[in-house]
Amino acid sequence: MFSFLFRRLLVLIPTYIGITLTAFVFIRVIPGDPILVMSGERSPSPEKYAELMHAFGFDQPLYVQYFEYVKDLLQGDFGKSIVTGRPVLEEFFELFPATVELAAFALFFALLIGIPAGIIAAVKRGTFYDHTLMTISLTGFSMPLFWWALLLIVFFSGYLGWTPVSGRISALYFFDTPTGFMLIDSWLSNEEGAFKSAVMHLILPAVALGTIPMATFARQSRSAMLETLGEDFIKTARAKGLSPFKVTVVHAFRNALIPIVTVIGLSVGVLLGGAILTETIFSWPGIGKWMVDSIFRRDYPVVQGGLILIATIVIMVNLTVDVLYGIIDPRISKKGH
């Protein structure tokens, strides 16, 4: 197990160097002078220009700049935002809980509906239920996320007036946010109605973001279940006289878990990518919106640092999934695959 983990970590080193290099090169290959691009309309005086060039280290040779950057990174210094002047890492950790909250609930929603739907479709293969569920999930899979989010807003916020349109909580509530997770903070605050407001703000974005993963889970768990349901040990279990529920959930589902866990792991990247659109549409103050705003504001240190931090999350999740494989199916880590 540990040698498996160690080998996986070792492979990560070149990948990680590549990631920092990519993020670093991004800023340098932008056409035009980065200082002039950053300062926009306000063209700086020659002295100010030289000062800025020096401050950002652009007057150094490229390889020196890169090593300086990596040295800073290793000390946890991701640079400062040009727009707000605050450290990138500080902004990231302030906004990250909002994205985690959104993505976690989207994932929860997707798993809660997607996996049972897939199992039912597999068990009732070829019936009306199967066809209906698979048609719905393929439609969800094909849905343009930004359009779906707008439709949800038009219907649930506009027409029915059930949920608010944007933000994380109503502007009427003021309380400390020690954890950054609005649901927990509003619960702790003891303010009447605050928790309900936070939940109502979360529902629509989470459903919008969870729709595509939900459809993927339903399709994947159906095909994985179909595969295992055809195996001999299922026939044995049935022949032993086990209840259909036990055969399906205990015997078949456990063996169908590997491909399902793979898709769940892959969906974290999808969720983070989808968060860009969802957060922009719902004005959800998370890292997705932060990245889009920074790209539009040409806040390059933020884009650079944000790319590295987000890639780190994706890599960590992939690693966790690999380790989980070993736990679900011990044959994999032994093979050293």
Next chain:
Amino acid sequence: MSGEAINNQPKQSALMAVLASFWFEFRQNRGAFYGLIFMSILLICAFLADFISPYSPIEQYRDALKLPPVWVDGGTWAHIFGTDALGRDMLSRMIYGSRFSFYIGVIVICICLTVGVMLGLIAAFNKGFIENCIMRLMDIILAFPSLLMALALVAILGPSLLNAMIAIAVVYIPHFVRLTRAQALSELGKDYVSSSKTMGASQARLMFINVLPNCMAPLIVQATMSFSSAILDAAALGFLGMGAQAPTPEWGTMLADARQYIQSDPWMMGIPGLAILFTVLSINLIGDGLRDALDPKMKTSKT
């Protein structure tokens, strides 16, 4: 089932038999069949846009702003899908927009297939350093969420439809490389490759004539699926203002324009959105059908 019969026949009719059995398998899947019909209609629209669209997609009719579609009160047959905020005919914009969807899908897939297959084959044939370099590079691209990576790339290249397509292609290439390499590696261990090697076939011959044709089935399925994702991602970039620029009648850009009228004139947003949904859905249905027909092992939708 019909494998032996095919082998016994001359080459020409063997190909026909393969195609016939492919068509038979494909038609078994009703969804794929409907998807193919929808895509055929769309393809005709794209080709004949100049002839069938009633107006120019960018001409502004100032006396008919924000006209609703014909089935809503106040709509006229002069503008069947209504007009947008600048008085441009929605139907004509939709018809011309279908061109861009194909354009995006075809270009992205061409780039992905050429680059992805080349890199994948090179990685499979050159074990060691070269393979490691290529695969690590792909890992790096895959570490970034695809939309974020595409967004950052477009920010560098400058917002335009062409740059959006290049960015999307770059983000999809790793999937093609991994698939080609895995497929080629499993083919390389087979007897026909060793015997071809023994007979002195060059590496290029081994790559393109022996191995590649046997890797095509999963690549075709992957290409179909990427075609639909490319349309979705290009629309998303257009929606964020980083794809096609006004007045291009690209569906995602049209959605972005319609966003501020979402309460007052919802059809402006509804029509392009539905068009994207149906197009992507059709391609995915075709993809499912192709997978069932090409790779019976991966059957998902068949009972």
